[in-house]
Amino acid sequence: MLHKLKYLTAFLVIVIAACQNTAQLPSANEPVLFAEHIAPIIYENCSKCHNQDGAAPFSLISYDDIASKAKLIAYVTANRLMPPWPADPTYTHFANETYLTDEQIQLIKRWAEEGSLPGDTAALVQPEILEKKWSNGAPDLIVRMPKPIKVPGNNTDLFMVLKIPFELPQDTIIRAIEFVPGNKRLVHHVNTHIIQFNASKKKNLQAGKFMVNQDQTKSTSIHKELGLLNDDGTYAPMTPSVSNYLPGAQFSFYPDEIGGFRVGKKNAFYLNDMHFGPSPVDEIDSSYYKIYYGVKEPKRPVAEFQIGTLGLAPVEPTLVVPANEMKTFHIKFTVPNDISIVNLVPHMHLIGKRFWAYAIKPSGDTIRLIRINNWDFRWQYFYMPKKMLKIPRGSTIFVEGDFDNRASNPNNPFNPPKLIAEREGSMKTTDEMFQLIITYVPYQKGDELIVLE
Ligand code: HEC
Known part of the structure; x- marks a missing residue:
């Protein structure tokens, strides 16, 4: 009996899953429409990078954004170049995994071939609202570099160590920090720590250089040059790895009780280090940080x-x-x-x-x-x-x-x-x-x- 019941449930699950799938798919003689069939696939698998603050160089949100690139999109999806997901999904699954099914790839191909028809685009959520969604909502604070970084066009990697000070009106719980790359082609990686100064031990947060070239100096003198030490030469407490970035990496929040930490009024991001890939021409980078405050006292900091x-x-x-x-x-x-x-x-x-x-x-x-x-x-x-x-x-x-x-x-x-x-x-x-x-x-x-x- 139990056996039969299990069998029946399994069967039902399959039937329901099959129905759900066909419900989204147009039949062979119906046209494939953007609003009805394509937008859900793109919003689920592409827009989290293809938005104005994302890792990708252009947005894929509005009908115009997407239809103007329909052929290219069909090509990159058919060849599984996009969405990029290097991990083998037959081995392990992840919370942030993104890959298309063969049916979805076929559907995009059909849509592009049939002239990328819009469908009922009026029923779609406004692009401006989606753009907000993908950029993780409004941060509580944005911290920018004191000035843009010049990346010389000499075809060599550039490694910088930086200090970006920021002051807050009071003690604050930070839930998460997101690094937003400025020059998306050149920024390769960033490891960011926060130094928490005691106001009485650090008069001038701005003292010291903003950045030094990592190759040129030893770490102890780097700390002095950047003004990372207290006024009396001692070290202030530091929370390591508060925000890291690698090519293609996306930011995500942990559940409420995981991660997060408390900072005082005087703080500095310590970027050890920031790496720019080689460039043949002079370029400029203005990356920045988005800080999201928390309400719950951080209980379980990550290490x-x-x-x-x-x-x-x-x-x-x-x-x-x-x-x-x-x-x-x-x-x-x-x-x-x-x-x-x-x-x-x-x-x-x-x-x-x-x-x-x-x-x-x-x-x-x-x-x-x-x-x-x-x-x-x-x-x-x-x-x-x-x-x-x-x-x-x-x-x-x-x-x-x-x-x-x-x-x-x-x-x-x-x-x-x-x-x-x-x-x-x-x-x-x-x-x-x-x-x-x-x-x-x-x-x-x-x-x-x-x-x-
Ligand atoms: C993890 C982030 C990410 C996701 C998810 C993603 N892209 Fe991209 N995409 C990029 C980046 C970054 C580039 C820039 C080119 C490069 O570095 O290859 C890019 C480039 C492209 C290009 C231009 C390729 C070329 O040769 O010029 C197309 C088209 C594209 N993506 C479509 C898509 C589509 C369609 C999806 C979803 C099915 C998608 N992308 C999902 C990050 C992403």
């Missing part, structure tokens, strides 16, 4: 660690890839405490080819983390599990990565190929890195049930 390059466990063997070779490397790390993962960030550079991470529990069971079969340097995400992911103490995280330094690799920065290696502290895109960065909170009972979507 992060990284394994691999510059991390808690080394890359084995040493990350050296001779010219014309394809090599596999490993990272192995045993987790000392119960943790709940809220974000996974795989990181490699240009000749990275494949990235695979999983954990083995002390019981011998496997916890799948992430698999990327075709690494693409341009799309580096913060992968957020659908629910908080518990890794019990004593589990070992294994990471395996392939690096392809052959001429047949179109992403090889050198032609002919030459030896590429991890160089101590170098983040240059033409050197290599192999890292897994994990953002987590110490595990609490029930975390497995907390939904991150």
Whole structure:
């Protein structure tokens, strides 16, 4: 009986799912319409990047935006260039995953071929309202750079360390900080920390330089030059990694009780560091931050660690890839405490080819983390599990990565190929890195049930 019931429910679920699908799809002799069929797909899968503040260079929101690019959209979706989603969805799913089904791709193709008909566009939500939705609502505060950054057109990577001071009228709870890239083509990554000054120990928040070139100076003197120290030369408290950015990465909020922290009146963003990719012509960047305040007292601040390059466990063997070779490397790390993962960030550079991470529990069971079969340097995400992911103490995280330094690799920065290696502290895109960065909170009972979507 129970068996039959299960069978019946499964059957019903399939029927309902099938009905829902056909309800959205026009039949073969009905026209495909923008408002009815295409807009929902684009809003769900594209507009979160293709909006005025997003990572993409143009908006895909209004009918005109989208219809004018219909052919190109059909092409990039059919070839799965867009939406970019490097993680293998047959291995693990994530809260922020974005990929199209074959039916959706077909529908877009038909729409473009049939002349991109509008349908009932009057029934759609106004583009201005959508634009607001995609830009995560109005922030409570916007913090801009004191002046734009000049990126010289000399075809070399530029690494800057910056200080951006900001003052608040009172002690404030910060829920989240979003970095908005100015020059979207050039800004490669940013790691941002907040220094919280005690007003009595820091007279002039603006004292010191706004930015220094990372390559030129040592860290202790950088701190002095930027005026990051208290007036008496001591260090003020710092909250690390309050906002990080990588190519294609999107910002998202954690559930209420996760993350967040309190700051006083005098603060400074400490960007260690900000990396611009090489440019053949002089360019300008005016990136900025959006700050969202919180109401609830932050209970569970997030922390992060990284394994691999510059991390808690080394890359084995040493990350050296001779010219014309394809090599596999490993990272192995045993987790000392119960943790709940809220974000996974795989990181490699240009000749990275494949990235695979999983954990083995002390019981011998496997916890799948992430698999990327075709690494693409341009799309580096913060992968957020659908629910908080518990890794019990004593589990070992294994990471395996392939690096392809052959001429047949179109992403090889050198032609002919030459030896590429991890160089101590170098983040240059033409050197290599192999890292897994994990953002987590110490595990609490029930975390497995907390939904991150
Ligand atoms: C994660 C962010 C993101 C998502 C999601 C995304 N895009 Fe993009 N898209 C970009 C960026 C960034 C570019 C700039 C070009 C590049 O770097 O490849 C781009 C470029 C494009 C281009 C121009 C390609 C060219 O060759 O000029 C098209 C067309 C496009 N996207 C369509 C889409 C469509 C359609 C979707 C949804 C089905 C989508 N994108 C989803 C970030 C995104």
